[in-house]
Amino acid sequence: MYKKGFILLLLLALAGSFFYFDLHQLLTFTGLKQGLAEFSQWRDSAPWLVAGGFFVFYVLVTALSLPGAVILTLAAGALFGLWQGLLLVSFASSIGATLAFLVARYLLRSTLQQKFSQRLKAIDDGMARDGAFYLFTLRLVPLFPFFVINILMGLTAIKARTFYWVSQLGMLAGTIVYVNAGTQLAQLESLAGILSFQMLVSFALLGIFPWLAKAIINSINKRRRYAQWQKPKQFDRNLIVIGAGAAGLVSSYIAAVVKAKVTLIEGHKMGGDCLNFGCVPSKALIKSAKVAHMMQHAEAFGLKQQGLKSEGSQSLNFSFKHLMARVHNIIADIAPHDSVERYTKLGVDVVQGYAKLLDPWTVQITLADGQVQKLTARSIIIATGAKPFVPPLPGLEQVGYVTSDTLWQQFANLEQAPAKLLVLGGGPIGCELAQSFARLGSAVTQVEMADRLMIKEDIEVSAFAQEALTDSGVKVLTDHKALRCEQRGEGKFLIVEHQGAELAIEFDQLICAVGRSARLEGYGLEQLGIETNRTVQTNQYLETLLPNIFAAGDVVGPYQFTHVAAHQAWYAAVNALFGQFKKFKVDYRVIPWTTFIAPEVARVGLSEQDAIQQGISYEVTRYDISDLDRAITEGAAEGFVKVLTKPGKDKILGVTIVAEHAGDIIAEFVLAMKYDLGLNKILGTIHSYPTWAEANKYVAGEWKRQHAPQWILALLEKYHQWRL
Template sequence: MNNGKRVLIALIVLAVASFWLLGADQWLTLEALKENRQALTFWIGEHRTLALLAYTLTYVLVTSLSLPGAAVLTLAGGALFGNLLGLLAVSLASTVGACVAFLVARFLLRDTLRARYRDTVARIDRGIERDGAFYLATLRLVPVFPFFLVNLVMGLTGMRLWTYAWVSWLAMLPGTFVYVNAGTQLGQVEAPGDIVSGGLLLSFALLGLFPLLARALVAWLRRRRVYAGWRRPRVFDYNLIVIGAGSAGLVSAYIAAAVKAKVALIERQRMGGDCLNTGCVPSKALIRSARVADTLRHADRYGLASVPVQGSFRTVMERVQAVIRQVEPHDSPERYRALGVDCLAGEASFVTPWEVEVRAADGSCRRLTARSIILATGGRPAMPPIPGLADMAPLTSDTVWSLREPPGRLLVLGGGPIGCELAQAFARLGSQVIQVERADRLLSREDSDVSTLVMHQFQADGIDLRLNCTATEFRLEQGEKVAYCEQDGQCLRIPFDEVLVALGRVGNTQGLALERIGLEPRANGTLPVNEDLSLRYPHVFACGDVAGPYQFTHAAAHQAWYAAVNGLFGQFRRFRVDYRVMPWVTFTSPEVARVGLSEEEARARGVPYEVTRYDLDDLDRAIADGEARGFVKVLTVPGRDRILGAVVVGAQAGAILAEFTLAMTHGLGLNRLLATIHPYPTWGEAAKYAAGEWKRAHAPQRLLRWLERFHGWRRGGPAHPGSE
């Protein structure tokens, strides 16, 4: 911290301390204003210019330091100076004070708070980027946040001071007028009968109605601004059109049909999306086969003779397809048509914000209109621009299911969940797997102790881990596929038979003609959604992988409820999507399941926490199953049992995590988990035993020592060991 910041902080602390020590807060109350109004009015009449200057400086000081009393000072402006002069003084002083607070926050707090509250600041930055000055005007007209908080938070953004000043002045003007006018009427209360005067009642009515009127005004202005140049249809074909029939689209259509809305579901490929056809369902079927192979290979752990795994890789992959076919009816057009959904096959593109064109496989087109539209077009694997990679016919999580012969040498690019799940599955099914990861460990979003346990198992499975390693070029040399990688400054040559690219996913937005309605995806293909999942237009929504930030099937289904309900009933009430408790599982062996904060995230955000750990080698069921490895780690508020996050590493980790997810969702602490009866012997007991570890660490030691003496006295012996 430089000297300038130290001096400024010292001055602020001195000013705030003086405010409280001198009892200034007692003067800035409605009671004090009414008691001293006559004396103040008389003095102002004698020293009008000086009074205005003192009042303005006081107002600037209070607002710039975010001290209490700004509302009373605004009323005082009307009571002491009248409507016009009071309005001018308050408007000037509040704007100057807001700008000072803005600059102080930018100078003192910007770097620290942007890091600590990055999600909030990022959300506001997106609002400013999208709507510019109109976003600030919205906050001023309809105070979602207190004004002093707006001053501080806006200082953390990239907004220019001049823009902040004039927008704040203009947007605060209507509210300032309402408060100043209320102050002028308040100043006229001389007797109880004056309270029921028409002017005073009107002023208080305006005071109460202003937030509602301002909200309606902002909504009207936004609609006019957004929909300028478009003509809204007078009659619609549907209440809701859903584009994409993956998890998000299916749930959206299901909800709409359940409340008897007329809904169309458009899918250009296969119903069920990635989850059914190329993601969750096939990958978990493959992982199950791989785990069975590993069990047979190590049957001696269970008192049986280990056997070499024999079987056809083709048969394994055909089983994967059979599982898909068995699940497929759950997501079929027949099922959804029976629910009342119009299922349409074709590629949808926007014509207007309310109208889409659907092009079928035979080239025929039809146009449909709807009051609301949901984009649920999912995502696809990202393909990095590495020289020569495209010539290798790379596999992805979308295309790997076409294999019918096992790769002898499989190169896996990426150490995230998808890369890890598939790398381990292929290794257990007999492939020689080389896994390349640019970070220094796998699953870098998890804590290092989690990654370490997974990496030890990968090495035991024979996977060749290449960490701190980046693929730079691919070549075909004498008929052999070769990858060149950079690792710790050295160039590695890695020959392989197939390469699987698992370096993240990008949103699917191609072919939608978003440019026609002024929508632009982010660099990763996802769409910039608002907190209610709407896009630029309040009636157009996005959910699932195309929206982010979580690209999980259950996250897509979670978002779909908000998109569908807001799309159908958003004119009456809108819901902000709730991400406070979002669990996820990586289905490696051991499984990795997490909800809430990890230790590294808590440290990065400056969140105080305690750690409680329970090792699964103590769990009877884990010992009986031959899976006595892993741990449960719970983060709690220091000294309290409120859960901030939990991670489970081990067999059945996903099932164990459900109890912590339920507890966090409904505000249940570890004491409640400890008090819950768990059947024995089950994996779920791990949650209870973790809660027990927390309880032991927070046992009241002084009370226990007194109880020890009490029980000794009850036995008639020494009060405690060692006493006479």
């Protein structure tokens, strides 16, 4: 901080000296013409000394962003001629500009980073892609003040060496014009004589040229990418969508609504993972587990069974097979929402088969009966989703395992929940399943390699989640690295490493829940050259390397949530159908998510650990759920609402809620962040009593109390005392 202050004072002193000693008078057109004869005598007597002094002076003027660089450029032509003057000015201006750039970066960027990190990140991402190009086009147009460019570029993340060489090249054309004008200084009457209207138009066209060149280069590269294939003269469809999960269903629905001819291809089950293996069955299981837990603890609700002598939780007898049948019935009840019949009625051509891209416009479909058909489309959306990741753990295949996809079938006929269940993975899926099965009577051991559960959340949230799972009967083992699986007689064991020692954990059933990976194989992506590094690589418009092929949902990331897949689907469909007129960049600014353990964990925006990692300043406001009337009435008075705001302001940066119904409660904050509504707006909104949503108003009130102007309250206190 002191170094910055010293540098700032030094710069101010140098700039002040420049004006105090009237040096700015030398850097006017009149001053230059009047002093030219004297300058010429100095040059003749000491040419190298004058050239060196001129070079240093030019660097200082440019570095300090002082007015007069144009006059100095004219002087270079008048004193040294075109070529020597061009050499001096070209390097001096670029070096001075780079110094101004570095000073602006050192003095200002860190402060702006703390206050506007989110906005700067978007700018920095753009500069990483096209920063050199933007800078070059700005340097070509001398109408835009170069000293402003130097300072503004210093606030971005563009590399200093890139800034220097681009400035060196970009300013060359303008420098030649001014240095050449300086060689004819005697004939010039004013600066206006240098740049005529025609010259200004020429420079403007020169600035536009790189954009035209970029468009031409992009067109050439696009043609080159498609060169090996013959584009159809006509197409069977406007759009083909591969995959009928959330992203595929939404994108095909949008296409049908705008009357496009669209085909949706699904090789397995309509509704994708969410309906058949993920969101729907898991939430049905969680509800049954919650009811079982409440029945076991009915006494806490004043419902003690007659004749029950023992205290504590009650034993529970039920058919696990019947419970799993309920799960499948719920899937069947929701399935019509995503069915072939419904989407056909909406105007979507639904084909059940396996799709493979033959070229950028042609999809080969292998039907269930072995027949093959081909369809062409102007645009294609890849929405093939993700599948559970199975780690290459020695012995895993021999002992057997299930995933979050396969357990619904493999456990369907079990009369009782697995006696000894091992859950491998401490993320949201692993935590949800571990707690549910523990509540349903399984002896559950959960193994996580990291030092805590739910590593993406704040430490206190992880601790809360672990305590909740432990209270439900889960044996949580963090910092335990799975090494291998072994079959020892009739027993199955997972061998883990903890603090340098190996431990053996026995189990009957193992659920592998260590994450999900994109479905990339078998769709012909590799043959088309589409990049697939864990996910399909797309740009901000969800275009792949081939701009008529898009991707959306879990196959793209970066968030593997059903609601994000649906969100991306809108952008993919609209860009695919109308991109020739207008393209939309996918917006990830406000993404909520919920982990459905009890109590639920919901979040939107920044967590504390995110803010710290990104260097973002924040304030924390908390409200304890134990104080909420509705939570007390439901016997669920545990958890909290934590809101991150800008220091001193009510602008919401992020919210974490740990509570029953947290996934529902957080919706109000999602809306507020989406439309930039602060905590004051939430505080001024009426909430029904008694409801869970009141927690949002109370945390807003807590923020208001912390930021109440104390001096006004002190005056009010005196006023009321006077009124007495």
